[in-house]
Amino acid sequence: MTTPSATLATFAAQLQFTDIPDAVVRKTEDLLVDWFGSAVAGFGSRPVQSIARFALAMGPADGPSEVINERRRSSPYAAAMANAAASHVAEQDDVHNGSVFHPATVVFPPALAVAQAVGASGKDLLTASVVGYEVGIRIGEFLGRSHYKVFHTTGTAGTVAAAVAVGHLLKLTPQQMQHAMGSAGTTAAGLWEFLRTAADSKQLHTAHAAGAGLMAAYLAQDGFTGAAQVLEGPQGMAAGMSRDADVARLTDRLGSRWATTETSFKYHASCRHTHPAADALLQVMQANQLLPTDIAQVTTHVHQGAIDVLGPVVNPSTVHQSKFSMGTVLALVAQFGHAGLAEFDQHFLSDTTKTLRDRVRMALDDEVDRAYPARWIGKVTVQTTDGRTLHGRIDEPKGDPGNTLSREEITAKALRLADHSGGATPARMQAAVDALWQVAQWPRVGTLLGA
Amino acid sequence: MTTPSATLATFAAQLQFTDIPDAVVRKTEDLLVDWFGSAVAGFGSRPVQSIARFALAMGPADGPSEVINERRRSSPYAAAMANAAASHVAEQDDVHNGSVFHPATVVFPPALAVAQAVGASGKDLLTASVVGYEVGIRIGEFLGRSHYKVFHTTGTAGTVAAAVAVGHLLKLTPQQMQHAMGSAGTTAAGLWEFLRTAADSKQLHTAHAAGAGLMAAYLAQDGFTGAAQVLEGPQGMAAGMSRDADVARLTDRLGSRWATTETSFKYHASCRHTHPAADALLQVMQANQLLPTDIAQVTTHVHQGAIDVLGPVVNPSTVHQSKFSMGTVLALVAQFGHAGLAEFDQHFLSDTTKTLRDRVRMALDDEVDRAYPARWIGKVTVQTTDGRTLHGRIDEPKGDPGNTLSREEITAKALRLADHSGGATPARMQAAVDALWQVAQWPRVGTLLGA
Incomplete structure (x- = not known):
């Protein structure tokens, strides 16, 4: 009588820190520090x-849990909602390719808030976070591509991911x-x-996923x-919400396949669907020493999901919307080699950006579409102003597991994000990040930036 | 460029108390008092x-809004969630047939909590409530029967209904x-x-609909x-959630058709899908002076929605589950003439009830199904132990607009519910209900039971 839901629940309740391979723990630390940068961003x-x-x-004026950017404390519920809202807006938080799901922004905020409330250790926080990643990613894979066409998987699967992470910290039984x-x-x-x-x-x-998931776990307790x-x-x-759900994905190699380690870091500050093409454009520009002014037209060869999400954004009017504009992202990459927060803020509507943006189009590509979402291949064709046709390609965009960020790069990214938003001084952020790298040694999870 | 959503939003923002016909105001007062009884239940x-x-x-220890059954005050968000949870559990709150939507439990809790927080008048509260009913009912009708097969319309349409009711109290602009x-x-x-x-x-x-809807309105402000x-x-x-949505229903005669007045009161303390058959059984038993022991078999002729919701409940093990058992409801009605909270609590698993329950079956009926959800016709065929075949029929179950409850019946129902739950003494409840009938005269909405 064991159902997929029951199997997932038992795994979520019973996972021990010592069950988790060292490499998975290290990756979870990487993801936690990377998330913290996005939260301050x-x-x-x-x-x-x-x-x-x-x-x-609506919450209490004080409490055990840190609302990071407000330097305030409140209930775990209020803190989880506020921190979850904060950590997705810069579009710099992590993503799991196969599930098209952003785990960090819905797992770490409720887990951190509850860890602070119940006096959990750093190891408890890491274990609960792995629970959230493993369950949430599998639910995203299960719900499938038809779900993602209408639903924001990070919101839907994310609610359950938040619940199991919090449930682990509350020591829920499998039932x-x-x-x-x-x-x-x-x-x-x-x-x-x-x-x-x-x-x-x-x-x-x-915010809703973190809050509703946290509420679900407290109610169960x-x-x-x-x-x-x-x-299922x-x-x-x-x-109700999928036409191609695959129930086998829910428990796929649970406890032996660590989906947490498949999670990608974001390098560009834009929708992940733009990254493969951006890196492919960089590749072809570097290989052929092209300047932005050499570009007459760029065709990006993409999967259907990219067209679904980015297609409606034809004439972006805000910085946030421009992060969903394939043309804008490629225009910034062509000019600056990187589409970071500063590049977006300063140049998303410049004349050069708009000119380059309007030279970019998307075309559905069979190879890319078949590989997706397991692999996010980047392919572009560039027509140069002197009449050449050049092809760019990358098989793993920067930040994917096979092309990952080092701890130095993760630290530098977090400092850059804090500096850009003004959420913490460089010295304060450096100290907070240095401390957070030691999270596995914390006897109790304290505040990250003080409150 | 006016869209259905924009039209609804403009109506919700701009409706004035003086726009609402007297009969609609009176009906809204009826619905409010009836809801209050369900909340205390x-x-x-x-x-x-x-x-x-x-x-x-998770909320503050004090605040402007009343958590009715706890005799506590907290933030409007906390109060709205708690009161909304309270007012649906007895299955005695109202229902709009055409949308299969329970408006009271998702409209009045957030409207009351915010009215108390912003110092609104009784007329403001009534106007905001009408806004919630008119918009929520139309959204339920719009989402249609395919939605209701998987989704609890009171939760989904209810979230938007809560938002517009609160939005009206917060004096949101149409945009x-x-x-x-x-x-x-x-x-x-x-x-x-x-x-x-x-x-x-x-x-x-x-609770979720009330909380998320309230949050949506505050965020918009x-x-x-x-x-x-x-x-749309x-x-x-x-x-994402319907296959038969009818966009014309969203704005159907907005401002001239008052869907609020189409709302039905519940007479039996069970799922509304059981009521037509229950009243039809009563009709045939009274017409033929049958005793419960005369009944050999009852076939209820029902719409598909009744089979979808009630079909899974074959062997109810809890009082709440038995309210979704057609057999249990008809067994109680056959014995007591009414399936109220006391009848459920004391007799839902008695031997007589179980014996009668197992003599009841459901059959899809073409006439009933085609009339639904606009009309909820009740039809039963009774086989008697002495070999007769008798037919019972009602065209509007007790509590429907054409067979409604009087103010005396509404008051008596509220007192009965409070007495059954122990949520208020008879004297306290009588005083609270007497005061609430005067809500249109209140300069400011205060607490209903004190806190």
Whole structure:
């Protein structure tokens, strides 16, 4: 009578730190530090501030959990929502390719808030985070491509990921964990419709996932029950929100395949769907020593998901929207070799950027589409102003597991993000990051930036 | 360029008390008092207490808004969640037939909590409530029957209904209201999967709708933007969660057809899908002076929706689950003439009830199915122990607009519910209900039971 939901719940409840291979622990530390940089990158963002104001207005004026960018403390619920909103806005947080799911922004905020509230150790926090990654990634893979066409998987699968991470810290039994998953799954939400008008919903989706998932776990601890098979049941998430769900993905090599290590870091500050083409353009420009002015036209050969998400953005009017514009991203990469936060802020609507942007188009590519989402291949064809046709290609964009960032690069990225947002002084951020690299040694999880 | 979402948002923002016909105001007062009875009926319920404990633990220890059954005050967010959880558990709250949507439990809790927080008048509260009913009902109708097969419309449409009711109290502009609808729609959720294991999710759905809807409205007031067409857009609610959405229903005679007045009161304490058959059984038993012992078999002729929701409940093990058992409801009605809270608590698993229960079956009926959801016809065929075949029929179950409850019946129902739950003494409840009938005269909305 073991169901996929029950198997996942048992894994989530029973995983021990000592069960996790060293390399997976090290990768989780990498992901945690990288997430912290993204959280501080959200400092000063208008939609992030709105969510933090709401959470703090509706929550207690003090509490055990840190609202990082406000230097305030409140309840774990309020802190989880505010920090989750903060860490997705810069589009610099991690992504798991196969599930098209951003785990960090929905796993670490609720796990950190609850770890601070219950006095968990650094090892507990890392273990709970691995639980969130392993379960959330598998749910994203299970829900499939049809789900992602309408639903923001980070919001939907993310709600359950948040629940199991928090549930692990609350020491739920396997049965309680299954109830927590049921409550999380039945409140999971997030639609792509907001992209069409460049609305703020992406930040709401991560806040909602963190908050609803955390609530589901606390309710389960208190005896509140949820659907036993909210994922795969006949009136569950897949029944309502997917047409190509693959139930075998839910428990795929659970405990031996560590999906956490498959997670990619973001190098460019844009939607991940733009990165393969951006790196392929860099490759062909470097190989042929092209200047931006040499480019007459760029055709990016992409998967259907890129067209679905980026297609509606034809004339971006805001920095955030321009991160979903393939043309803008490639224009910045052509000019600066990197599309970072500073490049977006200063140049997303410059005349040069707009001219280059309008020379970029997307075309569905069969090889790229078949490889996706397991592999995100980048292919571009460049027509030069002197009449040449050049081809660029990369098989793993920068930040993917086979082309990953070093700890030095992760640290530098976090410092760059904090400096850009003004969320922490360089010295304060350096000290916080240095401390966070030692998280596995922390007897109790404290605040990251003080509050 | 006016879209259905924009039209609804403008209506929600601009409706004035003086625009609402007297009969609609009176009906809204009826619905408010009836809702209050259902809220107090949730006193002492385990899942309701879990949600209240979570809301109060994560919210401030004091605040402007009343958590009715806890005699506590907290933030509007915490109060809205706790009161919404409380008012759906007894299965005695109202229902709009055409949308298969329970408006009261998702509209009044957030509207009351915010009215108390902003110092709104009774007329403001009534106007905001009408906004919630009119918009929520139309969204339920729009999402259609395919939506309801998997999704609990009260949770999904209810999130947007809560948002517009709160948005009206926060005096949002039409544009802000549209953003609030966008944020609410993208966090709307609720799956029927929980019924299969008699889990507590129904109470979470109403709490979630009230909380997420309220949050959406506060965020919009603070400048946070949402999808412009979250209902009907190509990656919106209907695109993701319906296969038979009818966009014309969204704005159907907005401002002239008052859907609020189409709302039905519940007479039996069970799922509304059981009521037509229950009243038809009563009709045939009274017409033929049958005793329960005369009944050999009952065939209920029902719509497909009844089979979808009630079909999984074959052997109810809890009081709550038995409210979704057609056989149990008809067994109680046959014995007591009414399936109220006391009848369920005392007799849902008695030998007589179980014997009668197992003599009841459901059969899809073409006439009933075609009339549904506009009309909920009840038809039963009774085989008697002495070999007769008798037919019972009602065209409007008790509580429907054409067979409604009087104010005396509504008051008596509220007192009965409070007495059953122990949520308020008879004298305290009588005084509170007497005061609430005067809500249109209140200069400021105060607490209903004190806190």
